[in-house]
Amino acid sequence: MEIIQAPAGCFDLLHQKPFHSPSISIRNRISSLSLTSINNTSPLSLNNSRKLLTASCSLLDDALSVQTFEVDPMLDIKKKAMVVSPGLKGTSIYLVGINSTMKSRLGNLLAEALRYYYFDSDNLVMEAAGGEAAVKQLLDMDKVGLRESETEVLRQLSSMGRLVVSAGDGAVQTSTNLSLLRHGISIWVDVPLDLVAKEIVEGGVRLFGSDISPTASHSEVLSRLSMLYKQMQEGYAIADVTISLQKVAGGLGYEDVESVSAEDMGMEVLTEIEKLIRVKKMMEDAARPF
Structure with a gap:
């Protein structure tokens, strides 16, 4: 044996x-x-x-x-945030663009990586107004009052630091609101309208301050979104940085834009913020007397 x-x-x-x-x-x-x-x-x-x-x-x-062996999908984002954070010095970040799932996920992700607080300005306006029904009533009978509420919310948020704010469309519709965004870094999250229309129709999502019905057909919703986009595009374009979902997909070699993750977008945002910080430092150094 x-x-x-x-x-x-x-x-x-x-x-x-x-x-x-x-x-x-x-x-x-x-x-x-x-x-x-x-x-x-x-x-x-x-x-x-x-x-x-x-x-x-x-x-x-x-x-x-x-x-x-488990890989933290946030690991690279957190590492990048640690590099960017000292130069950011607590400056708030404002995300503009038509509301979408990607915009919300990106806001939460950036807040977590940078250890910031996250706010959705539309939700704050809704709470201040007394709920969704109250907002709808303001939209029908007192649009001026609704816009004033949006301005007041932005004014309070702009007085604080270390925030990631998902800003509603009201943030880019008046010069006052646009000036409030200058208290931080503004990022235009440019998501294809076809994808937003799909979320509205299939997910029953209702855009704040809009009468676009989630029960309408995809083509009708897309047409309404296109009209809204044209109205807001000039305000979106004033943002410090534009992050296009399509460009990120192309840069990463994705054939489908829906393959782009919030982590992919977050890395792109932090990279662009890092560039802004570098340019700002160069300008400050150039302005110093010999």
């Missing part, structure tokens, strides 16, 4: 508690082998058993390595 010794480290792994992963089938296969003895076997079959056991343990080791 000859004892087959399991390769170093494998025996302990075999006696760990089972875990839920694709490697469980590998564990079952290995458990069917006898680790104590093999009787009446030829040297050739014994050698093959050793090779099978060694190979199986190697597979188990690899499977366990995959199971325990």
